[in-house]
């Protein structure tokens with residue numbers, strides 16, 4: 001099979017001749033692009049359509065890594081159930097209007113109140129996913145968050161995101177390593193730092209283990225079989241090469257992924273406490289968000305030590321199956337910290353209406369993890385912009401349905417629960 005893939009790569013990789021087009025041809029091509037976009041909206045109108053397609057396009061182990069929660073996945077269901085319970089009273093009779101979705105955060109104007117959450121081992125799901133998503137985020141003026149354990153380096157992604165990039169830190173034990181990572185992120189144009197609190201240790205992730213997900217991926221005969229069933233993924237991966245933690249490579253003598261695995265377990269886990277965060281505060285000259293907070297008390301503590309906000313999140317129910325739905329604790333956290341301290345929300349958001357729900361319950365901004373990766377895994381290059389468009393269109397449509405011109409009007413439309 002790989003010989004066939006290699007052959008196909010050689011053929012499609014051949015040099016493109018320079019061709020000149022006349023205006024009519026250009027117009028036809030443009031309307032072709034519009035039709036293609038329209039086609040995407042018909043074939044994949046919702047995030048669930050992208051998930052379905054992604055599942056058919058990437059190998060089983062990559063899908064299980066992306067889609068799974070942890071434990072028996074009560075938390076995944078709990079996250080979703082929390083959204084279904086939030087309803088609104090519409091305010092009709094407003095005439096025609098265009099809702100305003102612009103949102104200012106830490107002095108940056110974002111066109112929409114949502115962005116891309118950090119996702120690690122990204123290239124396992126689709127090669128160059130970070131580049132696709134960072135470019136889409138730059139185009140639509142929304143933030144893109146790069147994980148410490150992403151498969152592209154900050155130096156590659158920062159310029160593509162054009163001022164829209166946030167950097168996620170899994171806190172290293174070594175001060176010098178942390179300082180170097182932060183410097184690289186700053187020098188590459190990352191504006192905002194997310195420090196992840198909710199991974200004190202790796203999680204059990206039973207579905208991933210059953211599927212044989214390992215770092216580095218071990219190509220057992222069973223996995224090869226799963227790869228063979230997914231030729232588009234196999235071809236793209238063969239072209240770009242096996243996923244590597246490009247942001248961390250420079251800290252190892254050898255680029256051997258085997259060392260990388262041991263390095264990550266030793267260097268990045270179980271580091272974080274409040275004193276560590278005080279040090280990070282001194283070292284990062286810019287907004288800092290503590291990610292994975294589920295209690296008002298911890299959010300208040302984050303405010304007291306001079307952080308700028310928290311991300312209320314349960315890591316998409318991937319860490320501990322016994323914590324609350326992030327949406328259920330959002331209102332009490334926002335109430336405890338007040339307006340100046342920012343409360344970002346993620347975990348379980350799948351529609352524009354869900355974004356509205358989180359904003360109405362007190363979030364200043366919303367992030368999504370899996371939906372963007374479903375998009376890229378399903379559609380490759382087109383997946384980044386298409387996912388943003390699905391969410392944007394649903395967000396705007398529902399603002400009109402509810403009669404809200406501005407995002408600040410949303411809380412007033414909430415029905416008491």
Ligand code: FNR
Pocket residue numbers: 065066067117118119120121147148149150168196291313314315316317318346347348349367368369370371
């Ligand atoms: C994550 N998440 C995550 N968070 C983080 O701080 N650093 C990371 O490297 C990762 N890696 C990662 C991989 C994958 C495959 C997923 C699905 C998630 C968590 C992520 O940032 C976010 O909190 C959740 O994805 C939000 O839940 P939804 O939107 O996926 O339901």
